[in-house]
Amino acid sequence: MSAQPRRSRAIDIEDKVKRRSDIERAAAELLKQDIDALPSVSDIAKAAGLAKGTLYLYFETKEAIYFSILARHYCTLLASLDSFFRNDRQSANPIDEAVGLIADFVRLNPDFMPLACQSAAVLERKVDEEVIVEFKSRLLTDMGQVSEAICRRIAGLTGADCVQLLIQTHAMLLGLWQMQHLPAEVNCILRSRGLAALIPDFDSGIRQALRQLWQGALLVRAG
Amino acid sequence: MSAQPRRSRAIDIEDKVKRRSDIERAAAELLKQDIDALPSVSDIAKAAGLAKGTLYLYFETKEAIYFSILARHYCTLLASLDSFFRNDRQSANPIDEAVGLIADFVRLNPDFMPLACQSAAVLERKVDEEVIVEFKSRLLTDMGQVSEAICRRIAGLTGADCVQLLIQTHAMLLGLWQMQHLPAEVNCILRSRGLAALIPDFDSGIRQALRQLWQGALLVRAG
Amino acid sequence: MSAQPRRSRAIDIEDKVKRRSDIERAAAELLKQDIDALPSVSDIAKAAGLAKGTLYLYFETKEAIYFSILARHYCTLLASLDSFFRNDRQSANPIDEAVGLIADFVRLNPDFMPLACQSAAVLERKVDEEVIVEFKSRLLTDMGQVSEAICRRIAGLTGADCVQLLIQTHAMLLGLWQMQHLPAEVNCILRSRGLAALIPDFDSGIRQALRQLWQGALLVRAG
Amino acid sequence: MSAQPRRSRAIDIEDKVKRRSDIERAAAELLKQDIDALPSVSDIAKAAGLAKGTLYLYFETKEAIYFSILARHYCTLLASLDSFFRNDRQSANPIDEAVGLIADFVRLNPDFMPLACQSAAVLERKVDEEVIVEFKSRLLTDMGQVSEAICRRIAGLTGADCVQLLIQTHAMLLGLWQMQHLPAEVNCILRSRGLAALIPDFDSGIRQALRQLWQGALLVRAG
DNA sequence: CATGAATGAGTCTTCATTCAT
DNA sequence: AATGAATGAAGACTCATTCAT
Incomplete structure (x- = not known):
């Protein structure tokens, strides 16, 4: 019936x-x-x-759908980085290029950052342990690989340094994106009141911040 | 009634x-x-x-209560930084000390980061425009002052650089805190599965990241 | 959940x-x-x-439930009138009988008038436009049909007159019902103070008022 | 302090x-x-x-304020009618003129009908018994006077008939006003959908309805 | 496998009225 | 008399998830 x-x-x-x-x-x-x-x-x-x-x-929950999407994004991004750093072609400025690669990825995948920002506070709370563990294990592996690739190309950094750096890079992405992504209304008001200086432009902001961070890492390790 | x-x-x-x-x-x-x-x-x-x-x-709304608490925290933190950088006592390593000051503040005020993380997505959505604008104006002013104080103590940085740096610092705080603050359950599991490397220790993580960021700023500006 | x-x-x-x-x-x-x-x-x-x-x-809202109930009442009442006026059986006093029919309907459906009184001020404010329009269109159609049936049985009235009359009848129902339906307490007091004359008995009051209204319509149109 | x-x-x-x-x-x-x-x-x-x-x-309650305003309006209107019917000047058409007087009063006092409509359901529920009784007594007296004045001018109606008529007139005012006073939104929609026929024009509607009612009263009493 | 009807917990906010000052 | 700070009851609606069909 x-x-x-x-x-x-x-x-x-x-x-x-x-x-x-x-x-x-x-x-x-x-x-x-x-x-x-x-x-x-x-x-x-x-x-x-x-x-x-x-x-x-x-999917077990709605959040699991988005967790899955997010997971794929992370894997794709790490794969990009990996292939970039493994590429034979010598680059004069690998840091800048890598940073550019990341910034481009964010720009081309507008659902990536919103999901990433909700990962801990929203998504992971409602996704099966196993799914999380599986993904995070994969993440750890991939990050390890990328890190190795990186330290082979950038003198002065150990693999552990690079893992650290990737984590910091991720943190900076999360933080800057949230600072830039205000509710439309608030955004509007701030801009109209001359407070735009408090709203970093994400794309250029992230390039600069990451450059500092990576250069700083070299410096700190060296020093 | x-x-x-x-x-x-x-x-x-x-x-x-x-x-x-x-x-x-x-x-x-x-x-x-x-x-x-x-x-x-x-x-x-x-x-x-x-x-x-x-x-x-x-208070107009529940969120306004927490916005007010958060605003006070920001002001207090900036005032600390300001007084630190204006202090006559010469410091061998102002960057490290400033970073320590920030890390301590976060540790001593356990409600600061959770509120900061919800500011854009939750609080500001339900607080009067005027209240937001007033606070952000104050913030901008205070950051300007701190920035001036900083650039007087750290050679090679302009005031604008320092404002930039403060914003990056804030972003890094937001990002790292969220990466570290996983749901208790998830946290537990990850640690027990050898995935702790993905959970940066906030206190030491922030010290290191900020040091890199600030050193990197000097380097980038210099170069 | x-x-x-x-x-x-x-x-x-x-x-x-x-x-x-x-x-x-x-x-x-x-x-x-x-x-x-x-x-x-x-x-x-x-x-x-x-x-x-x-x-x-x-139902979209609580009010929509009651709007639906009310709508059915209106349709039923109009259908009754329609079938009454289309009935072949000649009635010596069609006006009195029609009025009786209306008064009976109100008495037998004690939720009709309370809802009718709240329709504009309460119900329609929270019901979907479409639902309202659909009902009112139906109402207009039905009233048109009844009006035609009426004017065929009562000499001297055009269809438009009858629509007018139905609207006036409705208004009189609304007004008288409200005048009679005082809060129980007030009602009590007024009666005990010799002010009952201000509280029209609804059933007899409506019969008389409608009779006047309809007879008056004939007179006015004729004259 | x-x-x-x-x-x-x-x-x-x-x-x-x-x-x-x-x-x-x-x-x-x-x-x-x-x-x-x-x-x-x-x-x-x-x-x-x-x-x-x-x-x-x-005032004992908010409603008492509005009840007082409304009471004054009623008294003023009745006084107008009284003086109109007691006026020596012979009028060719006293009914039409009286009706016009009422319609004008409503138009000139835009708060009258809204309050009158809420009197039973809202105001009287929250006003002191004594205040209500005092007002209603006054009302009864005034209506009695007006009724006498009317029946002296309009042949064929007893004083009781006129009281009745005043009550019916009031009911018609209440009902028609409510039918015409829809929420602005609904009003708009109905007009744009060709359903304006369901929204009687108050000013002309009341004149016609009252004329019918009063003429009908004469007829019914005569017959 | 696919469907979609049924469930029910959870919460902010307004505002008439009182009464300490 | 005048003030205005404090009170607290009251209620609609959403939506992720389940499971009978």
């Missing part, structure tokens, strides 16, 4: 993977429209052309 | 100021017990020994 | 219609117990044996 | 009466700005240049 599936069933593992990523795609799209709050499950389901319940067949 | 004041009335301006700060004190105390979410107005009122309605005589 | 439906699910459209009317029935019942204020959503839900949230699956 | 009266004290009975009417004037003025809800006590006090508490020295 009802409960007839409208969408075809995902039976093969392949289909299931596909469906998972369909859901993520829809969720990401929705987030970009308003980065200030996670969309409702209802809306995500609608956007994905699925029923609410179906989402729960693929 | 109700009435019978239980508490004495704050009639003089002095008493009112006192009552305002009583409310803030109660609210801050409550926050320290669970820094992950703002306490309910009901609880704050109870803790302050006042009726809910009375809180609204002193 | 919750769940466990207690009531069976309304899956078919039929079941849904049934559930909607179950809610309305419960809400109407509650209103009759105290016609001076709309019951709380909590109470309605309890009376209907449903969770609060469930009500919101069927 | 405080609690110093800002306004001079009203000690003479005259001053007190004056102050009462100052309050009423301020309250009435405020109501005209938004006839959809009684202004807050705070606002009335501010508008009157007095403290909230002071208002309660002159």
